[in-house]
Amino acid sequence: MMKRMIAAMLSLVLLLSFAACKKEVYADNIKATDLADHAVTALNDGVTYLPADSGYLDDYFTAPDYVTESVIYFASDTNNLNELGIYKVSEGNAEKMETVLKDYLKSSLEKNQSWYDSYIPEETPKLRDAEVKVFGNYVVYAIFDAKDRTTVFDSIKGKLTAED
Amino acid sequence: MDPNKQYRIFAMLLTVILVLAAVCLLLGLTLGIVKTAYTDRETETESDTETDSQTADMPTSITPQEVTLKETADAGMAYIDEMIFFGESTTAHLRARGVLSGGTETQQVWSDSSGTRMLSSKITSETVIYPPTGEQLTVAQACEKAKPTYLVLSFGQNGLVNFASDKDTYIKNYKRLIDAVRNASPDTKIILQTVYPVCAQGNYSADVATLNQYIKTLNSWLPEIAAAYNNVRVADTASVLRDADGKLASSFDNGDGQHLTVSAYEEILAYLRTHAWQEEE
Numbered sequence: 001m002m003k004r005m006i007a008a009m010l011s012l013v014l015l016l017s018f019a020a021c022k023k024e025v026y027a028d029n030i031k032a033t034d035l036a037d038h039a040v041t042a043l044n045d046g047v048t049y050l051p052a053d054s055g056y057l058d059d060y061f062t063a064p065d066y067v068t069e070s071v072i073y074f075a076s077d078t079n080n081l082n083e084l085g086i087y088k089v090s091e092g093n094a095e096k097m098e099t100v101l102k103d104y105l106k107s108s109l110e111k112n113q114s115w116y117d118s119y120i121p122e123e124t125p126k127l128r129d130a131e132v133k134v135f136g137n138y139v140v141y142a143i144f145d146a147k148d149r150t151t152v153f154d155s156i157k158g159k160l161t162a163e164d
Numbered sequence: 165m166d167p168n169k170q171y172r173i174f175a176m177l178l179t180v181i182l183v184l185a186a187v188c189l190l191l192g193l194t195l196g197i198v199k200t201a202y203t204d205r206e207t208e209t210e211s212d213t214e215t216d217s218q219t220a221d222m223p224t225s226i227t228p229q230e231v232t233l234k235e236t237a238d239a240g241m242a243y244i245d246e247m248i249f250f251g252e253s254t255t256a257h258l259r260a261r262g263v264l265s266g267g268t269e270t271q272q273v274w275s276d277s278s279g280t281r282m283l284s285s286k287i288t289s290e291t292v293i294y295p296p297t298g299e300q301l302t303v304a305q306a307c308e309k310a311k312p313t314y315l316v317l318s319f320g321q322n323g324l325v326n327f328a329s330d331k332d333t334y335i336k337n338y339k340r341l342i343d344a345v346r347n348a349s350p351d352t353k354i355i356l357q358t359v360y361p362v363c364a365q366g367n368y369s370a371d372v373a374t375l376n377q378y379i380k381t382l383n384s385w386l387p388e389i390a391a392a393y394n395n396v397r398v399a400d401t402a403s404v405l406r407d408a409d410g411k412l413a414s415s416f417d418n419g420d421g422q423h424l425t426v427s428a429y430e431e432i433l434a435y436l437r438t439h440a441w442q443e444e445e
Contacts, residue, residue, distance in 0.1 A: 048300070050291065055340065058285035059333055076291055076300050078278040112282070115322050118367045119253075119280055 026136030026160040032071040032086040035138065035156050039084055040073060042155035043148055047082055049073040057085075059111075060104040066093035081116070081123040083143040084152055090137070097139040101132045105141060135160045224394050228387035232398045233355070239440035241265060244433055247355075248310065249273045250292065250303060251318030253280040254360055254424055263429040271295035274306060283319035283327075283337045288344045303341065307349040314441065315345055315352050316399070320359035320382045321422065325369055328378035331385060338389050342396060353395050353441055357432075358383040358402035363412040364421020372421075376410045399439055404431040 033051075040049050052072035063070060066089045075082040089097045109127050116124045130143040133153050138160060142152045245265050249255050249272055256275040264270040274292040275281070281290065291300040294309065307315065319338065320327060327334040342354055359379045362368075368375055383402065390396040405428055407413040412421065416428035424432075 050289065050300075052286070052289045055285050056289050058340075059337070060285075074286075074289070078276050078281070078290060111323070111326050114325075114367045114369060115282060119278060 024136075024161065026138065026157075028137055030159060032069045032088050032138070035086050035140075035159055036071045036073050036084060038159050039152045039155045042151050043144075045082075045148065047080060048076040049082070049084075050076045057104060060107050061100055063087070064089075064093075064097070064100065066090045067097065079120050079123070081120070081126045081143055082148070083141075085141045086156070087139045088137055089139060094134045094137055094139050098132050098134050101139060101141045105130045105132070105143070133157075224391060226391055226394065228391040231387045231390035231396070232400060233439040233441060235438060236440045236442060237438070239437050241437070243437055243440055245272075246313040247272060247316050247436070248312040248314065249316045249318070250275070251281065251316075251357070252320075252322050254321065254422070255316075255318045256280065257423060258429055261424075261426045261429050263426060263433060274303065276300070280322065281319070282322040283334065283341070284323070285337055285340065287337060287341050302344075304344040304348040307345050307352060311349045312352050314355060315349075316355045316357060316436070317341070318357040318359070320379065321362070324359075324375060324378050324382070328381055334382060335385060335389055339392065342389070342393060346393070346395070351395075353397070354393070355397050355399050355436075355441070356386050356390055358386060358398065358400045360402045360424070361406050361410060361412040362422045363407075363414065363417055366420060366422055372411060380410070397441060399436055401432045401435045404435050 050073065052074055056072055056074075067087050068090055069088040070086065072083065072085040074084075085101065087097050087101070105127065109124075112127070113124060116127070126143050126145055129146065129149075130141060131149060131153075132139065132141045134140075135157055138156070140153065140156055142149045144152060249258055256273060256279040258264055259268055259270050259273040259275075262268045262270075264272050266272065272295075274295070276290070276292050281287070288302060288304060291302055292306055293299070294301045294306045296310075301309070317338075319341075320334070338356070345352060345354060359382050361376050361379055363372060365372055365375070370378065379402070383400075386398045390398050405412055405416050405424070412424075416425050416431070417423075418425050418428075
């Protein structure tokens with residue numbers, strides 16, 4: 001009896017662990033621009049966001065060959081550091097892109113902190129706490145306050161999560 | 165089979181395999197080295213060519229020695245009235261100081277609500293408030309609308325410490341901006357002001373003497389930038405602001421060692437009027 005109970009409990013634990021390990025499935029056919037628009041709509045913060053031109057981050061990196069699509073939106077008011085970037089990459093390259101973007105955020109803080117601290121010190125924490133997240137083949141960086149960062153990532157994840 | 169014989173055969177086979185492997189490795193390395201060097205030379209040549217063709221007129225009729233605007237007769241306020249000014253906070257303050265014809269309502273100063281700007285790769289994406297309409301436009305879009313006769317640029321104090329050790333980025337971003345302006349308004353004459361001196365450290369990580377040395381370095385790069393184009397010149401406006409030690413003269417300091425008084429701007433405008441762009445230049 002005891003043996004059966006232990007076996008049943010172990011089976012249950014095994015089953016639960018399989019469920020927990022279930023890999024999130026993300027869509028792969030949504031345009032980066034549509035995702036960015038979706039995130040900006042979700043923010044609903046009254047800020048005007050503008051699309052960056054192709055050389056916007058040339059000071060930091062050149063988009064690698066495995067980037068198939070990208071979009072960056074930044075707050076039109078330069079007193080506001082809000083910025084969102086979405087990079088779609090070919091299969092297997094998300095981690096590499098994640099590293100590139102983390103390096104960009106770190107380098108941007110190093111380069112600009114003294115200038116930002118002079119003019120917009122209340123904004124510098126956004127850059128300091130900026131994050132990069134991976135959703136399948138989409139790699140997203142977000143320079144926002146904590147609440148808006150969560151909104152951005154949750155909205156993008158929601159859009160990309162495959163529905164059964 | 166005799167074990168010794170087996171051993172000998174095995175040893176022989178192993179030796180053959182190892183020798184073959186060593187030969188293949190040697191061949192591979194040799195070919196690889198040669199190919200890599202050739203590819204590197206090819207790549208280097210290609211990238212040199214690419215750089216040359218990306219950023220400038222080819223060729224220009226002016227040298228770095230000739231691009232600095234020389235002393236002329238006073239061209240008067242009418243000359244200044246044809247200028248649009250775009251740059252850092254020290255440029256934006258032209259409006260606040262009321263020294264242009266329109267006073268504090270002037271439409272000759274392009275800036276955004278922050279009143280400042282840094283010369284970065286973002287410079288062509290970021291917007292200004294276009295004074296005639298209040299629209300937010302990139303500088304290129306604004307130039308396309310306004311077609312200014314002269315666009316006076318001033319960049320280098322913001323990001324100074326980084327730029328001083330990264331000439332390529334400073335030049336590349338200045339050329340990025342100039343190219344965008346020229347594409348939007350090919351007839352606009354562009355004047356690069358020398359970077360103004362400072363007399364206080366502020367939030368910089370270097371002391372005043374070092375900062376002014378950095379400024380001198382950046383100013384030495386401006387002729388190289390201007391000479392890459394037929395319609396870009398350098399105005400050494402910073403020269404009227406320095407004291408005997410190369411710092412911002414105290415009479416021109418607005419209090420923080422970096423921003424300027426009304427009299428400083430009057431001197432700057434006087435310099436521009438008396439170093440006017442001559443048509444034959």
